[in-house]
Amino acid sequence: MSLRQELERRENEWLSPHAARSSQSRGRLRPEPECSLRPAFQHDRDRILYCKAFRRLKHKTQVFLAPTGDHYRTRLTHTLEVSQIARTLARGLRLNEDLTEAIALGHDLGHTPFGHAGEKVLDRLLPDGFRHWEQSLRVVDVLEKDGQGLNLTEEVRLGIYSHSKGRGAFLPENGEMSGVSLEGQLVRLADVMAYIAHDTDDAVRGGVIAEGDLPEVVRRVLGPRLSRQIDTMVRDLLAQSQATGGERLVMSPEVQEAMWTLRDFLYQRVYDNLEVHGDFIKASKVITELFERLMADDEFFSAQVGPLPEARDRARAVADYVAGMTDRYALTLYEQTFLPRPWARF
Numbered sequence: 087m088s089l090r091q092e093l094e095r096r097e098n099e100w101l102s103p104h105a106a107r108s109s110q111s112r113g114r115l116r117p118e119p120e121c122s123l124r125p126a127f128q129h130d131r132d133r134i135l136y137c138k139a140f141r142r143l144k145h146k147t148q149v150f151l152a153p154t155g156d157h158y159r160t161r162l163t164h165t166l167e168v169s170q171i172a173r174t175l176a177r178g179l180r181l182n183e184d185l186t187e188a189i190a191l192g193h194d195l196g197h198t199p200f201g202h203a204g205e206k207v208l209d210r211l212l213p214d215g216f217r218h219w220e221q222s223l224r225v226v227d228v229l230e231k232d233g234q235g236l237n238l239t240e241e242v243r244l245g246i247y248s249h250s251k252g253r254g255a256f257l258p259e260n261g262e263m264s265g266v267s268l269e270g271q272l273v274r275l276a277d278v279m280a281y282i283a284h285d286t287d288d289a290v291r292g293g294v295i296a297e298g299d300l301p302e303v304v305r306r307v308l309g310p311r312l313s314r315q316i317d318t319m320v321r322d323l324l325a326q327s328q329a330t331g332g333e334r335l336v337m338s339p340e341v342q343e344a345m346w347t348l349r350d351f352l353y354q355r356v357y358d359n360l361e362v363h364g365d366f367i368k369a370s371k372v373i374t375e376l377f378e379r380l381m382a383d384d385e386f387f388s389a390q391v392g393p394l395p396e397a398r399d400r401a402r403a404v405a406d407y408v409a410g411m412t413d414r415y416a417l418t419l420y421e422q423t424f425l426p427r428p429w430a431r432f
């Protein structure tokens with residue numbers, strides 16, 4: 087018996103009847119021989135961890151643009167915090183931890199530089215719009231490995247695609263996520279738990295809000311700070327879901343209401359507030375001008391991206407390139423392209 091088969095056997099023994107099993111995966115985009123060491127989802131997790139888009143997350147905005155302060159979250163640390171919360175939940179509900187981790191590590195790979203500012207610009211400039219969760223799937227399916235993609239399993243791909251909920255409900259409603267594994271649904275919740283807690287923490291750090299500004303219900307039910315807040319949400323989800331035999335993900339109305347309140351508060355006081363901030367507007371300008379230059383200037387396109395595609399595919403190629411940039415790459419390229427360089431010879 088190979089190590090993979092032994093691990094698959096242990097999964098079958100340990101996991102809840104509602105968990106996804108590596109040995110019963112719906113398969114990869116293109117069939118390939120299985121690894122002798124790692125079950126399918128563990129293998130996918132590793133492919134994501136080693137891909138270039140994952141490494142670029144360290145220089146992409148979470149909320150605060152290209153922060154100089156070392157303690158602010160970036161997309162990378164956001165992703166790691168989502169993964170930590172999701173794995174705690176998965177282990178507690180005896181769901182597949184490898185699948186959960188793979189989805190969590192991959193969920194934000196499609197984010198643009200400058201966070202929401204970049205996403206808004208690309209959504210406006212592309213004929214079919216731009217949504218980061220579609221781009222995350224595109225990164226793993228098409229863009230990574232010089233256009234070959236990572237050839238992940240259906241469960242990981244669907245989990246990545248379905249992670250976003252915008253301002254909608256946290257828990258799936260009316261069969262909205264039917265077909266998505268409980269592990270995928272778990273990551274979607276862990277994403278919210280992570281960002282409402284750490285964006286509050288960063289906003290206090292950045293002086294945008296004070297801890298005392300948090301709505302009363304948030305402080306009372308979730309707690310005043312990140313560690314208590316996460317602990318409360320995690321325990322609530324575990325206890326409520328275990329009460330259903332682990333068949334569904336459930337949270338108490340009280341904790342959900344406090345989460346909604348905190349999210350609304352963040353939109354009002356932090357996200358929407360930053361959107362009218364001068365730097366958000368400047369970042370939008372950087373993305374817009376790089377996009378337009380790459381569309382209009384063949385030489386610039388070839389030097390940056392590679393051979394020119396057919397005219398009808400160009401906007402997509404430019405969007406893929408721009409979306410893949412880190413904040414600092416976009417700023418450097420902008421500076422080199424649009425700003426005069428001082429004459430340096432004496």
Ligand code: MG
Nearest residue numbers: 164193194277
């Ligand atoms: Mg996220």
